[in-house]
Amino acid sequence: MKALxxxxxxxxxxxxxxxxxxxxNIPGGARWRYVWGSTLVFTLTIQVITGIFLWMAYxxxxxxxxxxxYYIQHEMTGGWLLRGIHHFTASVxxxxxxxxxxxxxxxxxxxxxxxxxxxxGLGLFLLVLAxxxxxxxxxxDQKGYWATKxxxxxxxxxxxxxxxxxxxxxxGADYGHHTLTRFFALHAGVLPAAVVVLLVWHIFLFRxxxxxxKDPKRRPDEYFWPDQVLKDAVACLAxxxxxxxxxxxxxxxxxxxxxxxxxxxxxxxxxxYSAARPEWYFLFLFEFLKFFSGGTEIWGAIIIPGLxxxxxxxxxxxxxxxxxxxFNVGLSVSLLAGAILLTYLAITHDQRNTSYQVAVQEARRxxxxxxxxARPPRxxxxxxxxxxxxxxxxxxxxxxxxxxxxxxxRYDGHDGTGAKPAEEPTAADLKGFASREWLSGLMDPSRxxxxxxxxxxxxxxxxxxxxxxxxxxKYSPENKEKLRKVVVALxxxxxxxxxxxxxxxxxxxxxxxxxxxxxxxMRCTECHKFYQHDxxxxxxxxxxxxxxxxxxxxxxxxxxxxxxxxxxxxxPAFAQDRLDARSISLLADWLRGDWY
Amino acid sequence: MDQPERLPKPGRRDFxxxxxxxxxxxxxxxxxxxAGFTVFVDxxxxxxxxxxxxxxxxxxxLPADGVPRxxxxxxxxxxxxxxxxxxxxxxxxxxxxxxxxIEALNVVCPHLGCFVDYLAGEKGFxxxxxxxxxxxxxxxxxxxxxxxxxxxxxxxxxxxxxxxWVKFRNFLAGHAEKIPVS
Numbered sequence: 155m156k157a158l159x160x161x162x163x164x165x166x167x168x169x170x171x172x173x174x175x176x177x178x179n180i181p182g183g184a185r186w187r188y189v190w191g192s193t194l195v196f197t198l199t200i201q202v203i204t205g206i207f208l209w210m211a212y213x214x215x216x217x218x219x220x221x222x223x224y225y226i227q228h229e230m231t232g233g234w235l236l237r238g239i240h241h242f243t244a245s246v247x248x249x250x251x252x253x254x255x256x257x258x259x260x261x262x263x264x265x266x267x268x269x270x271x272x273x274x275g276l277g278l279f280l281l282v283l284a285x286x287x288x289x290x291x292x293x294x295d296q297k298g299y300w301a302t303k304x305x306x307x308x309x310x311x312x313x314x315x316x317x318x319x320x321x322x323x324x325x326g327a328d329y330g331h332h333t334l335t336r337f338f339a340l341h342a343g344v345l346p347a348a349v350v351v352l353l354v355w356h357i358f359l360f361r362x363x364x365x366x367x368k369d370p371k372r373r374p375d376e377y378f379w380p381d382q383v384l385k386d387a388v389a390c391l392a393x394x395x396x397x398x399x400x401x402x403x404x405x406x407x408x409x410x411x412x413x414x415x416x417x418x419x420x421x422x423x424x425x426x427y428s429a430a431r432p433e434w435y436f437l438f439l440f441e442f443l444k445f446f447s448g449g450t451e452i453w454g455a456i457i458i459p460g461l462x463x464x465x466x467x468x469x470x471x472x473x474x475x476x477x478x479x480x481f482n483v484g485l486s487v488s489l490l491a492g493a494i495l496l497t498y499l500a501i502t503h504d505q506r507n508t509s510y511q512v513a514v515q516e517a518r519r520x521x522x523x524x525x526x527x528a529r530p531p532r533x534x535x536x537x538x539x540x541x542x543x544x545x546x547x548x549x550x551x552x553x554x555x556x557x558x559x560x561x562x563x564r565y566d567g568h569d570g571t572g573a574k575p576a577e578e579p580t581a582a583d584l585k586g587f588a589s590r591e592w593l594s595g596l597m598d599p600s601r602x603x604x605x606x607x608x609x610x611x612x613x614x615x616x617x618x619x620x621x622x623x624x625x626x627x628k629y630s631p632e633n634k635e636k637l638r639k640v641v642v643a644l645x646x647x648x649x650x651x652x653x654x655x656x657x658x659x660x661x662x663x664x665x666x667x668x669x670x671x672x673x674x675x676m677r678c679t680e681c682h683k684f685y686q687h688d689x690x691x692x693x694x695x696x697x698x699x700x701x702x703x704x705x706x707x708x709x710x711x712x713x714x715x716x717x718x719x720x721x722x723x724x725x726p727a728f729a730q731d732r733l734d735a736r737s738i739s740l741l742a743d744w745l746r747g748d749w750y
Numbered sequence: 751m752d753q754p755e756r757l758p759k760p761g762r763r764d765f766x767x768x769x770x771x772x773x774x775x776x777x778x779x780x781x782x783x784x785a786g787f788t789v790f791v792d793x794x795x796x797x798x799x800x801x802x803x804x805x806x807x808x809x810x811x812l813p814a815d816g817v818p819r820x821x822x823x824x825x826x827x828x829x830x831x832x833x834x835x836x837x838x839x840x841x842x843x844x845x846x847x848x849x850x851x852i853e854a855l856n857v858v859c860p861h862l863g864c865f866v867d868y869l870a871g872e873k874g875f876x877x878x879x880x881x882x883x884x885x886x887x888x889x890x891x892x893x894x895x896x897x898x899x900x901x902x903x904x905x906x907x908x909x910x911x912x913x914x915w916v917k918f919r920n921f922l923a924g925h926a927e928k929i930p931v932s
Contacts, residue, residue: 200782207786218831225831231795232788239785380767387775394778533833 176379178361181370184381188365189389190254195357196390197247198349200397201285204240209342212292214334217538219294220420224528224539227417238401238414244286246397248435251279252490259469259486262479263366269470271359274352276467281349288341290433294334296517299421300430302337303329304440308455329423419520420540428513431504438496441503462489516571523549527750551744554737558728559584562610580610581723587745588648588700590656593641599627611723617681618693625677636670640678643667648700651748671696683716694718705742709733798932801919803905807844809912812852818845818868818875818886820857823918842904842916843868843875845886854904854916855888861897863923875901898926 163169180188211230213222226233255275258264264272291302310320325332376382404411432440439459446454465472465485472478504510520543527542528534535541543549555563555570562581568574583606586592595601602622608614629637646657646664657664671678678684681693695716698704707714710729713722728738743749806821813819823840826833843855855875857865864879874891875884883892888901905917922929 196778199779203782203786207789210790221831226789229831230789230792232785232792236782236785236789239782380764380771384767384771384774387771387778391774391778394781398781528831530828531833533828534831536832536834539831 174361176377176383178364178378180365180376180378180382181367183373183376184378184385185368186385186389187257187368188382189386190250190257191360192386193389193393194247194250194254195353196393197243197250198353200243200394201240201247202346204236204243205342205346207236208240212338214292214338215331216294216329216334216421217536219292219334220417221528221534221539223293223295223417224525224534227412227414228525228529234412234414235401239397241415242397242400244289245400245433245435246393247282248286250393251282255279256486256490258366259482261366261368262473264470264482265473265479266470268359268363268366271356271363272470273467274356274359276463278349278352278356280463281345281352285341285345285349286433286435288337288345291337292334292341293417294421295418296421296425296427296520297416297418297430299329299423300427301432304430305432308451311452312456313452329421417521418517419524419543420538422540422543425543427517428510429517431500434497437500438493441496441500512573520549532750545740546749547740547743548749550737550740551749554733554741555584555744558733558741562724578610579605581725582607582611584745586747587705588645589650589653590641590645593645594638597622597626597637597641599623613721613723616721621677636676639663639667640670640676641667643671644696644699647696647698648704648746649702650700650746691715692719692721700746702739702742702746702748705745706735706738709738709741801917801930803907803915803917805909805913806842806854806916807914809852809908809914812844812846812914814846816846816848816886817870818843818855820868823916825918840918840920841865842918843901844906844914844916847887852906852908852914853887854906854914856902856904856918856920858902858920858923859897860899860902860921860923860925860928861895866901898924899928902928 208226211222211226211233213219223237227237228234258272258275287302287305291298306320306324309323310316312319321327323333323336325336399406401414403409404413431437439455442458443451443454469482473482523546524539524543527546528539552565552570552572555565556573559565560569560575562579564575564579564583564585566585567583596607599622601607602619603609603614608616608619613619626637642660643664644667645653646660646667649657668684670676671684672686674680678696679686679688681691682688682696683691684696694708695704708717711727712718712725713720713727718725726732729735733741802825804823804825806823807819811819820841820843822838823842824836825839826835827837827839828834841857843857845853847853859866859877859879859882861877861880861882864877866875866877866882866884868874869876872883872891874886875888876882877884877895877897880896882895882897883890884895884897884901885891888903890897890900902921904919907915907917909915920931922931
């Protein structure tokens with residue numbers, strides 16, 4: 155064995171490398187305060203390992219980025235853990251970097267001959283921030299997309315070269331495939347390579363100049379191996395435990411959130427996203443920018459941060475004097491305190507901002523919804539997951555209703571999205587439209603005059619309302635039973651998904667009801683058409699009442715003779731320049747409760 | 751750069767520290783490695799497309815003289831996150847045998863997976879990659895062919911008198927036995 159190792163050593167010189175690596179002298183012995191540098195190398199190692207494995211499943215393009223991350227997060231075994239570790243290690247790394255930098259400044263470890271190493275460290279800090287920024291976009295979810303848009307727009311305000319710089323970073327005039335390929339190349343290629351070069355040099359210089367020992371005489375010297383290595387290893391394990399804690403937090407506290415890193419709904423340039431915020435370690439910059447009014451952003455985004463960085467860069471020079479060192483320490487502590495304060499302000503402002511909270515809730519709803527739509531066996535179409543939400547009645551219906559219908563109508567008392575308009579409704583509440591329950595209410599003398607049905611419309615005093623108030627109110631039990639069948643039969647015309655089982659079960663009552671609608675004693679066909687020919691109907695056609703096509707046609711043109719004709723109250727013809735056919739279908743599907 | 755020229759003598763306490771360092775450090779590094787490896791081997795746990803019967807052609811489109819014709823197999827396809835409906839997933843050669851039975855052969859060469867060509871002059875199939883030769887019924891026609899087995903036959907059903915349905919599946923290349931890819 156020894157002969158083999160000698161052979162190996164002769165050819166590789168490995169013993170010298172091992173000696174050099176492990177037997178560094180530590181004046182005053184191993185200490186816990188020296189572990190921070192090693193924990194940073196460890197977090198970088200975690201990022202390289204998890205990053206390479208993520209790379210094997212990631213696909214950077216605007217039709218596959220979110221989709222591949224979805225697949226990692228929700229379909230691949232252990233994907234949530236891998237992604238969670240990568241995501242939270244980035245956070246932990248930023249915290250450790252600040253700690254490391256603060257320690258270097260406070261201990262004066264930047265002083266000669268270690269200036270270069272301080273600058274390398276600062277370079278590493280900026281590279282890690284750049285890695286965080288580029289990584290945030292890669293999942294191509296709403297959050298990353300809109301937050302990074304802000305960041306690249308900041309690039310555009312750089313004097314002279316800004317617009318060109320932005321175009322180069324974004325890979326075109328607007329966000330798209332090349333934004334992702336460029337950000338990915340930066341995130342997984344250029345920046346890590348730069349980090350490795352600087353880090354190797356950083357560690358080389360650190361070994362060249364030795365550790366900046368605090369009380370070198372307090373104990374006998376020790377070697378790096380094994381005393382300091384053991385302490386470093388324990389610290390790294392603690393860091394790993396902290397990262398795992400963050401990944402598993404939803405499970406430990408039962409918050410119901412997804413384990414690992416959050417994945418929002420897929421990026422949609424046509425969909426406003428009011429919940430856009432940068433990752434928490436950039437929040438202080440986000441808050442800082444709020445202090446600068448239009449036209450002066452360049453101060454908050456570039457000039458002041460640039461000047462501060464410049465001063466930090468000069469710290470080794472300033473620190474040559476005792477007063478300068480005190481200035482450096484004071485500045486570092488103030489900057490950190492300022493960043494913490496700004497972060498706190500950003501968080502508390504958001505907590506008090508109700509429209510932001512509503513946006514966050516909607517973002518969460520969309521994230522959950524798109525996951526339900528993408529899950530096998532349905533899968534994601536080749537056009538990308540963004541179309542799953544765009545074509546989803548449950549997602550689009552409330553928004554369309556709120557924008558186009560809630561001026562008059564209500565949906566379960568609200569505007570479709572959950573918000574309660576201040577004014578009273580002036581048209582029917584359409585929750586459960588054409589269902590048995592809804593129709594029973596319409597045929598109820600005490601309910602038809604309310605705002606829930608005809609109360610806010612001119613039909614309040616119309617023939618239907620009068621018929622219900624005078625005739626139906628006096629119905630005998632026998633007629634009431636007939637009316638029940640009429641309601642059941644009419645509701646079955648809608649073929650509602652929610653009533654599928656009930657309609658199937660009551661097929662006999664439905665048959666009887668259909669016959670009753672056509673008979674004279676129920677008087678429906680005095681005004682309404684029901685399958686048979688009618689010369690002059692005065693009420694809406696009951697053939698296929700509430701069915702998908704009926705509803706689409708009615709929304710499209712309620713003033714058509716088939717619906718309200720000349721008696722139409724104020725409802726506009728939405729098919730005429732107001733809504734496209736797709737939107738009307740989505741609205742109809744949503745009102746009918748017909749979605750996946 | 752204080753470095754000893756000779757390694758220091760290790761004591762028993764040192765051994766515990768060294769073992770502890772290796773164990774604790776190893777434990778910390780194992781977590782990201784294990785998470786990555788679990789995701790890496792995810793494909794081993796996944797099922798491929800299962801062979802379902804697919805409607806391929808109508809009997810009229812098949813020459814009566816036994817000359818094979820190539821048809822695409824169109825089916826739903828899952829590829830990681832994507833689901834595509836009714837897209838080409840492979841191809842088969844169909845022909846009528848002497849007794850007017852319909853035979854189906856997967857076009858994939860069982861050697862290393864190239865698509866075989868039908869050569870009318872040779873009355874058989876030939877693989878353009880490594881020259882495996884197959885007869886019209888798919889059997890190896892040349893003993894020097896590198897393919898370890900004949901072309902893969904597929905189950906065929908004639909439905910409603912005219913519709914040809916084939917149970918389409920692929921088989922592992924390079925093996926003497928037909929092992930379905932699943």
